[in-house]
Amino acid sequence: MEILTTALLAGMRLSQRYGATVALHETTIEVERGQILAVVGPNGCGKSTLLRALAGLAHGEGAGGFSLFSSKVPSREHRAKVMAFVPQRPDLAADFTAREVVQLGRFARGADEYAVGDALRAVGLRVRSELPMRVLSGGERQRVAVARALAQIDGADPCVLLLDEPFSGIDPGEVSRIVGALRATAERGAVVLSLHDPGLARAIATHAAVMSGGRIVSHGVASEVLVPETLTKAYGHPIDQVAGWLAPRIEPSR
Amino acid sequence: MKRPPGFVIVVALLAAGALLRMLLGPAADDSGLRVSLSIPTGEVLSLRATAVLSAALVGAVLGLSGLALQSLLRNPLASPFVLGISSGAGFGVACVLVLGYLFAWSGAGLFGREVFGAVAGAALSLAIVSRFGRQTDGHDPTTLVLSGVILGAIFSAGTALLEHMVPFGLRGDLLSWMAGRLPELPSRGELIVVAVAAVGGFAVLARRTQALDVSMLSDDEARSSGVNLGALRGTLFWTGGILAGVAVAYAGPIGFVGLVGPHIARRLLGPRHAALVPGSALAGAALLVLADAVRQAIDLGSGRLPVGVVTALAGGPFFLWLLRRGAWRS
Numbered sequence: 052m053e054i055l056t057t058a059l060l061a062g063m064r065l066s067q068r069y070g071a072t073v074a075l076h077e078t079t080i081e082v083e084r085g086q087i088l089a090v091v092g093p094n095g096c097g098k099s100t101l102l103r104a105l106a107g108l109a110h111g112e113g114a115g116g117f118s119l120f121s122s123k124v125p126s127r128e129h130r131a132k133v134m135a136f137v138p139q140r141p142d143l144a145a146d147f148t149a150r151e152v153v154q155l156g157r158f159a160r161g162a163d164e165y166a167v168g169d170a171l172r173a174v175g176l177r178v179r180s181e182l183p184m185r186v187l188s189g190g191e192r193q194r195v196a197v198a199r200a201l202a203q204i205d206g207a208d209p210c211v212l213l214l215d216e217p218f219s220g221i222d223p224g225e226v227s228r229i230v231g232a233l234r235a236t237a238e239r240g241a242v243v244l245s246l247h248d249p250g251l252a253r254a255i256a257t258h259a260a261v262m263s264g265g266r267i268v269s270h271g272v273a274s275e276v277l278v279p280e281t282l283t284k285a286y287g288h289p290i291d292q293v294a295g296w297l298a299p300r301i302e303p304s305r
Numbered sequence: 306m307k308r309p310p311g312f313v314i315v316v317a318l319l320a321a322g323a324l325l326r327m328l329l330g331p332a333a334d335d336s337g338l339r340v341s342l343s344i345p346t347g348e349v350l351s352l353r354a355t356a357v358l359s360a361a362l363v364g365a366v367l368g369l370s371g372l373a374l375q376s377l378l379r380n381p382l383a384s385p386f387v388l389g390i391s392s393g394a395g396f397g398v399a400c401v402l403v404l405g406y407l408f409a410w411s412g413a414g415l416f417g418r419e420v421f422g423a424v425a426g427a428a429l430s431l432a433i434v435s436r437f438g439r440q441t442d443g444h445d446p447t448t449l450v451l452s453g454v455i456l457g458a459i460f461s462a463g464t465a466l467l468e469h470m471v472p473f474g475l476r477g478d479l480l481s482w483m484a485g486r487l488p489e490l491p492s493r494g495e496l497i498v499v500a501v502a503a504v505g506g507f508a509v510l511a512r513r514t515q516a517l518d519v520s521m522l523s524d525d526e527a528r529s530s531g532v533n534l535g536a537l538r539g540t541l542f543w544t545g546g547i548l549a550g551v552a553v554a555y556a557g558p559i560g561f562v563g564l565v566g567p568h569i570a571r572r573l574l575g576p577r578h579a580a581l582v583p584g585s586a587l588a589g590a591a592l593l594v595l596a597d598a599v600r601q602a603i604d605l606g607s608g609r610l611p612v613g614v615v616t617a618l619a620g621g622p623f624f625l626w627l628l629r630r631g632a633w634r635s
Contacts, residue, residue, distance in 0.1 A: 106529050131531025144521035146576035151518075158519045159531035196526070203530060 059084050059241045060134070060211050061118040065104045067097075074100040075109075076265040082241045082258075084209055087233060089256035089273065090245040093286050097265040098245035099139055102215045105243060106136040119211070131159035133240075135203040139215040141196035145185040149176055149195045152184060156202035166205035170198040173232035175225060190220045197229055201236065210240035217244055218251065230255045249290065250297040253277040261285045311573030311580070315587045322594035323357045329601045359491050360597040360612075361590040362499045363556050364566070368589020369506040370548035371563025372570070372581060376517050377541035378435065381571070382450055382627060384564035385549035388434045389457030390427045391558030394550045395483055396460040397426025399467040402479065406471050416495050416554065424550030430456050431546045485559035485613020487597060495555060502551040507586055509544050513537065514578035521576070559613045561620020562592050568627070592616070 058081035067075040075097045082088050090098045103109050107119075107130055119125045119134060135156070144152065153167045160166075171177045174194035184192060197217055204210040212233070218226050233242045233255070246252045252259055252273065259276040261269040263285040269276045277297060282290040289300040328342040330349070345353050367385065374383040374390070385391045401422035437452035461483070468479050488495070510517070516532045528534055552559065569592075570584030596615040604610035 103525065106525070108525050108528055127528075127533060128531055131529065134529070136525060136529035138523055138525040140523070141526060142523035144518075144576060146571065147518075147521070151577070152522070155519045155522060156530065158515055199522075199526070 058082055058118070059209055060105060060243070062101070062105050063118070065101065065109070067100050067104060067109050073265050075104060078104075078265070078267055080105075080260060080267060080270065082211070082243055084241055085237055086258045087237045087242045087244070087256045088258045088260060089252035089277075090243065090260050090262060091247070091249050091252045091277070091282070091285075092262035094247070096262040096285070098262055099215050100265075101262065102136070102213050102243065102245055103138075106134065106213050108136070128159060131203070133204060133207045133209070134211040134213065135200035137196050137200045137212075137214040137217055139219070139245075141192065146183060148181050148183050149187060149191075149198075150180040152195050153180070153198045153202050156199040159203065160206060163202075163205065166202045169205060170202035173201055173228070173235075174198045175228050190222060190225065193217065193220055194225060194229065197232070201232060204236070204240075208239040210236065212236050212240070212242045214242070214244040216247065218246070218248075226251075249277055249282050253297055311570075311575075312584070312587070314573055315570070315584060315591060319361070319587055319591035319594060322591055322598055323361070326357050326360070326594055326598040326601060327353050329598055355491065355496075356487070356489075356597065357594055359487055359496060359499070360594045362496070362503050363487065363552050363559065364562055364590035364593030365503045365586040366499060366506065366548045366552045366589070367559065367563040367593065368566030368570070368585040368587075369503070369510060369582070370545050370552065371589070372567040372585040373506070373510060373541045373545035373548065374431075374563070375567055376520065376578070377538055377545060378449060379521065380449060381568065382564070382624075384561070384567075385427070385545070385552070386457075386558060386560035387450060387564055387624070388431070388453035389455070389460060390430045390434070390453075390546065390549045391553050391560070392457040392460035392464070393430025394423035394427040394553035395558045396463050396467075397422035397424070397429075397550070398482075398554055399464040399479060400426070403467050403470055416492070416498065419554040420498060420551055423554035424547050426460070427546040427550040427553065428543070430460060431542060431549075435542075481609075481611055482557040484611035485557040485616065486611040487556050487593075491555075499551060499555050502548055503586065506544055506548045507582065509540060510578070510582045513540065514582060517578040518576075557611070557613060559593070560617045561624065562589050562596075562616055564627075565620050565623055566592055568623075 060082045062078065062080050064077045064079055065075055066077050078101060090101060092098055100109070119130060150167060150171065153170050154162065157163055157166065168177065171180050174197050176191065176194055176198060179187065179191065184195065187195065197214065200212060200214070204212060217229065221229065236242055256273045258271065259273040260267045261276055261281055268285055269281045279290050279292050279297065282297065290297055291300050327345060330341060330343060330345065371384040374385065374388065375381055398419050401418045405418065434449065434453050434456055437448055464483060516537050519530050519532045520527045520534060520537055524534060566589030567581065567585040569588040570581050574580035574584040593612070596619065597612050600610050600612045600615045
């Protein structure tokens with residue numbers, strides 16, 4: 052398939068099915084430099100599948116076209132040097148220390164202790180970096196996973212960072228710290244992240260794609276896409292804008 | 306790179322075992338069966354040195370095989386013996402022995418065929434056991450170990466069945482060989498095959514230590530980090546299978562060295578493969594040399610006790626302790 056695009060990262064007609072279930076249906080998406088693109092939508096709408104496909108991890112029939120920096124078929128090595136991925140449930144070798152896990156991120160680009168230190172600082176884990184993963188809390192492990200990805204693309208310009216639900220189990224203070232790191236990354240590339248919370252998406256993303264049933268139903272500038280009408284339709288439940296924050300409508304308790 | 310002090314401990318263990326094995330012998334004064342320590346000379350010296358070398362090489366092969374399987378299945382309970390791979394290799398060797406009897410193969414070059422049969426049996430059982438334990442996200446430890454135990458029982462029964470098809474002389478060999486026995490007088494060729502397996506296995510794993518470390522993350526993270534997981538797992542599969550096969554063809558299914566060796570290495574040297582690969586080989590060697598020294602002390606030179614009995618008596622409880630600690634849930 053011919054792909055003519057200037058986008059940093061483009062997925063053309065991406066499809067994925069799991070047995071009889073179509074998880075992703077001919078989805079096309081482009082991400083430009085400087086963007087923080089939030090992918091939102093109800094559970095099971097295909098957010099994770101889209102992110103994995105963009106990371107080049109989807110396999111099976113009809114995966115569709117893919118382009119990274121206008122290179123149609125980037126090699127595994129090239130891809131690993133410029134694009135990092137944080138899965139929804141990172142599995143981090145329990146015996147390794149946090150610092151060792153972040154060092155693993157340098158597999159493609161080569162060992163760099165400065166990159167490792169910067170990544171640990173960006174997620175606020177520098178002081179606890181010598182502890183083994185098994186004693187860290189769930190939120191701390193999630194931050195280590197983000198730091199590993201940051202270290203992986205440290206020094207790459209342009210770069211792409213893909214994160215699947217990176218804020219699950221992370222407290223608000225740490226969310227804002229990681230958002231800072233994502234914004235710094237977007238200055239030399241693009242960040243794509245899936246989020247279940249549209250309010251959070253609106254607060255941190257420049258652009259947004261709303262998904263429903265394996266398709267992107269709306270895509271554009273975050274402030275135009277993430278509005279109650281679109282989200283209500285996608286989630287099948289009233290979403291209100293409360294004091295500027297998008298929130299599900301929940302009847303007050305008696 | 307800074308050498309971790311854990312290496313000193315492993316090497317000291319190996320040296321202590323080797324020294325003990327060299328000095329241990331039956332008492333010279335015919336005052337009943339008693340153990341004595343004496344400095345060997347002449348033929349005894351060369352016999353015992355060969356025994357130490359043989360045990361150390363097989364131990365290293367088993368340690369490396371266990372490490373390859375543990376990294377392949379991302380599970381610290383994996384080892385050739387626990388997963389039934391040794392039994393599969395044993396079945397392969399028994400098949401070759403029966404075929405050799407039926408077609409009256411000559412003794413020369415039989416070891417080569419045994420190695421081939423053992424590797425084929427090991428690969429077959431490894432393929433079955435990893436298929437059974439496979440789930441959407443990696444391998445489920447419970448299913449893996451259970452299917453390994455069942456598979457081991459099936460292959461052992463198959464070996465016992467084959468054993469009845471050969472004459473009694475050969476049968477006695479097979480029986481004690483199935484318990485795990487280091488050959489008393491290994492030929493130079495056999496020793497070379499085991500040495501090549503040890504060095505080759507070490508080289509294959511040592512070249513991939515970084516990728517092995519990264520493969521301890523989730524599959525998606527490892528792949529997006531640039532690791533060719535498919536190729537790496539294929540390499541681990543064949544390394545683990547071939548090494549287990551060679552060890553079994555040489556010495557029978559010696560249990561628990563492949564499990565405990567990498568575990569000691571992990572304890573003393575940490576989780577990084579740059580240390581684990583040499584550490585597992587050294588720890589495996591140390592364990593088997595020590596076990597052989599203990600066997601020597603118990604059986605007082607009569608040569609009837611298989612070393613596999615010692616490793617099972619020491620390693621079995623260790624395995625249970627690992628289960629209790631919940632190591633499989635890591």
